Amino acid sequence: MPTKETKPEVRRLFTDYLERQGHRKTAERFAILDEVYLSNEHFDVDSLYMLMKSKGHHISRATIYNTIELLMDCELVTRHQFGKNLARFEKSYAYKQHDHLICEDCEHVFEFCDPRIQQIQSMMGELLKFNITHHSLNLYGKCKELETKGTCKHHKK
Amino acid sequence: MPTKETKPEVRRLFTDYLERQGHRKTAERFAILDEVYLSNEHFDVDSLYMLMKSKGHHISRATIYNTIELLMDCELVTRHQFGKNLARFEKSYAYKQHDHLICEDCEHVFEFCDPRIQQIQSMMGELLKFNITHHSLNLYGKCKELETKGTCKHHKK
DNA sequence: GTTTGTGCAAATTTTTTGCATTACA
DNA sequence: TGTAATGCAAAAAATTTGCACAAAC
Numbered sequence: 001m002p003t004k005e006t007k008p009e010v011r012r013l014f015t016d017y018l019e020r021q022g023h024r025k026t027a028e029r030f031a032i033l034d035e036v037y038l039s040n041e042h043f044d045v046d047s048l049y050m051l052m053k054s055k056g057h058h059i060s061r062a063t064i065y066n067t068i069e070l071l072m073d074c075e076l077v078t079r080h081q082f083g084k085n086l087a088r089f090e091k092s093y094a095y096k097q098h099d100h101l102i103c104e105d106c107e108h109v110f111e112f113c114d115p116r117i118q119q120i121q122s123m124m125g126e127l128l129k130f131n132i133t134h135h136s137l138n139l140y141g142k143c144k145e146l147e148t149k150g151t152c153k154h155h156k157k
Numbered sequence: 158m159p160t161k162e163t164k165p166e167v168r169r170l171f172t173d174y175l176e177r178q179g180h181r182k183t184a185e186r187f188a189i190l191d192e193v194y195l196s197n198e199h200f201d202v203d204s205l206y207m208l209m210k211s212k213g214h215h216i217s218r219a220t221i222y223n224t225i226e227l228l229m230d231c232e233l234v235t236r237h238q239f240g241k242n243l244a245r246f247e248k249s250y251a252y253k254q255h256d257h258l259i260c261e262d263c264e265h266v267f268e269f270c271d272p273r274i275q276q277i278q279s280m281m282g283e284l285l286k287f288n289i290t291h292h293s294l295n296l297y298g299k300c301k302e303l304e305t306k307g308t309c310k311h312h313k314k
Numbered sequence: 315g316t317t318t319g320t321g322c323a324a325a326t327t328t329t330t331t332g333c334a335t336t337a338c339a
Numbered sequence: 340t341g342t343a344a345t346g347c348a349a350a351a352a353a354t355t356t357g358c359a360c361a362a363a364c
Contacts, residue, residue, distance in 0.1 A: 023337050024343060046328080060346045065329065081238040085353065086328070101285055112281050116273045121296055124269055128258055132298035136240075137274075139281055141289035166340080181318060181363050217321045222354070242328070243353070 010037055010076060011091050017074035028059050036077060042088045042109055082109065082138060099137040106143070139146045167194055167233060167250050174231035185216050189224045193234060199245045199266055239266065239295060256294040263300070 027102035078092040101110040228234035237248040258267040282289040
């Protein structure tokens with residue numbers, strides 16, 4: 001789990017990336033980086049926009065989209081699609097590779113890790129002559145607790 | 158590989174489903190089913206709409222969305238998200254479970270199958286106490302041929 | 315004859331773009 | 340000061356919805 005200590009490191013990575021690419025180090029970009037690294041949840045652009053707005057920031061959605069693009073490019077943020085037509089993101093620094101299990105009832109997202117997925121990835125790269133850069137594995141289902149009791153600790157309907 | 162012989166079987170499955178659910182057996186629904194099972198490619202709603210329009214059908218996008226919903230419900234069609242915010246679909250009858258490898262350059266989608274993914278699915282279901290109904294595994298990368306030669310047989314730019 | 319399903323167009327939702335203004339370098 | 344980045348609002352892209360009409364049952 002990344003802790004608050006990682007933050008100067010993350011800011012440094014972003015700063016270096018921006019300098020390397022000849023991009024400007026704007027206050028907005030760092031405000032967004034900070035906000036993204038403050039929480040451990042997956043988020044979508046609109047929630048982040050709303051959250052930052054509620055905290056008194058005056059940053060447009062366009063800037064958030066732009067900045068997330070940069071953050072993905074320097075691998076500080078990862079993009080996911082959990083079935084809906086809404087892109088979800090998460091900070092990715094110091095997170096070891098993991099995949100997701102999505103509850104189809106309460107939409108809660110659990111994380112897990114299995115080394116076999118890396119093996120499949122390398123084997124398929126070999127077999128199909130591909131340089132595989134990344135993957136996305138989502139498992140979908142229902143929490144057994146939810147199915148039997150009709151509710152679970154993550155359910156909030 | 159499903160062949161043309163599967164079609165009456167598929168129509169039967171859809172008919173039965175519609176009757177079971179008390180839905181009407183409209184000409185539009187069967188026209189869409191036929192079109193979906195005519196091709197082996199992944200498709201999105203708009204392409205299917207355009208294709209059917211070009212073939213002289215007079216079927217609205219709303220009806221296609223509606224019908225695909227039904228086809229997914231009776232498991233004759235599967236939905237995918239290959240990274241973009243555009244839902245892609247494919248017929249799923251008589252297709253054994255497979256996953257996808259997406260070329261980030263030409264966007265060509267390859268299919269593969271690895272039994273380990275089923276093992277991961279069951280193990281994680283046990284571990285996290287979930288009834289996992291399905292999964293989605295996408296590998297992303299670049300065809301080695303494309304990287305070295307700058308082009309490949311699937312590349313069409 | 316009911317009532318569900320359809321086409322159409324308008325509304326929503328999510329993301330992108332154009333442009334005048336701001337502010338980094 | 341020159342130019343990239345921002346905010347805003349409009350546009351685009353994908354999907355959903357409301358409603359009058361058509362056609363299953």
